[in-house]
Amino acid sequence: MPPPKLSGLLQQLIALPSISCTDPGIDQGNLGVIEQLADWFDALGFATEIQLIDAERNKANLIATIGSGNEGLVLAGHTDTVPYDANRWQFDPFKLTEDSQRFYGLGTADMKSFFALVIEAIRELDPGTLKQPLIILATADEETSMSGAKALTAKHLPNARHAVIGEPTSLKPIRMHKGMMMESIQLTGLAGHSSNPDLGNSALEAMHRVISELLKWRDELQQAYNNPLFNVPVPTMNLGHIHGGDNPNRICGHCELQIDIRPLPGMKLDELRYEIDQRLSRTLAGSGISYQTQTLFDGIEAMETDATRPIVKAVEKLTASDAEAAAYATEAPYLNNIGIDTIVLGPGHIQQAHQPDEYLALEQINPMVAILKGLIREFCL
Ligand SMILES: [Zn+2]
Known part of the structure; x- marks a missing residue:
């Protein structure tokens, strides 16, 4: 018909x-x-x-x-x-x-x-x-x-x-x-009583260092990439969710941060993921804190x-x-x-x-x- x-x-x-x-x-x-x-x-x-x-x-x-x-x-x-x-x-x-x-x-x-x-x-x-x-x-x-x-x-x-x-x-x-990616960064340290810092290894304090590194990286990306055809001409990174620890009197054993990155054309998701891994590895080297990253969805280039x-x-x-x-x-x-x-x-x-x-x-x-x-x-x- x-x-x-x-x-x-x-x-x-x-x-x-x-x-x-x-x-x-x-x-x-x-x-x-x-x-x-x-x-x-x-x-x-x-x-x-x-x-x-x-x-x-x-x-x-x-x-x-x-x-x-x-x-x-x-x-x-x-x-x-x-x-x-x-x-x-x-x-x-x-x-x-x-x-x-x-x-x-x-x-x-x-x-x-x-x-x-x-x-x-x-x-x-x-x-x-x-x-x-x-x-x-x-x-x-x-x-x-x-x-x-x-x-x-x-x-x-x-x-x-x-x-x-x-x-x-x-x-x-x-x-x-722009593209879009959402990643989770999970840090694992060691929980312990707050009265003696030697009893644990704070994942929350380690996350503080990770966040500083991420914000530094964001500045670098925004220096390196700029496309005036976009309303927001630089790539963005949003720290959108964080959770760590359970009690003020316990050393935080686990902390998770979720971030959203919107890359400009020319930036590849794989390369950004690799860079996150490199920076985590450098920032946490020798700290006794282990890390894991997880892709929250496949992302879009x-x-x-x-x-x-x-x-x-x-x-x-x-x-x-x-x-x-x-x-x-x-x-x-x-x-x-x-x-x-x-x-x-x-x-x-x-x-x-x-x-x-x-x-x-x-x-x-x-x-x-x-x-x-x-x-x-x-x-x-
Ligand atoms: Zn549609």
Whole structure:
């Protein structure tokens, strides 16, 4: 069956729940959305491949391709949404509602609508005119583990050269963002009665030295890296959680610190982790305190696509805006990593994402469809 008209596409995508959440009780699969998209792209003449990520939890990616060649354009997005707070929604999150020139619903901005607009842009496309392939990529679990993006290799997207991820950027192109990592540092000393310091070895006092070293390192990083395109132009490090000891009259035997680092493009997570280890080892040498570090989540690399790349030039021309830097992370580093020049550009406002009464302003629909048509003309026809 050919895809329905735009409001029908939006309505069906919003009605299919696909919440991803680290709480397994709330987490849902995205397979329903993937199968619906596969049906529509099938009907439009695409070859569709569903890549199962987690069969038990119904998580999958969709790769739909039309045309052949080695310099294809990828239009990409995630099909999961965040959970919603029912008490704070004025509208039904799973029912598309049009009100005051807006479409309301969970995922209208972030980012199911993007797929509907892609279909709108290619409805009239004559496959015979394609000189390079057009590839639609729909992923799972962007909001949590990014397992969908992580499962992609160059083998899955062999004809892809350029990509646009349609996250809500209010139609402004983004070509770089910071990375993110969260690490735990655990120190173990020896507990003992406070009346005699020789009876123990304070992990808390050792943490004091570790914190001084971390803050010194932060200064060094902020001296070494500065990118004025970002609102906060330097890499940041936040000491966000600390716990140690149990009683004022006991020497603290164990202390844990959790930190968050937001690296700039050019800084690699592995290298930062290695540096933390080196500094801990130096700071604690000879102290009798042992340490352990733990990665609290896999982290996301910083992303930068060079301003000279054809995809950057093309979107800057089509939007009449310079590509900027964003304060949030996306799946873009995973695509860049497999050799696809990637930018982020889509309808909807980032402030609408993850909020009650999430909406897409109707006025952004036609301009986005025009941008998509322009991209296809530039790279595929
Ligand atoms: Zn998103």
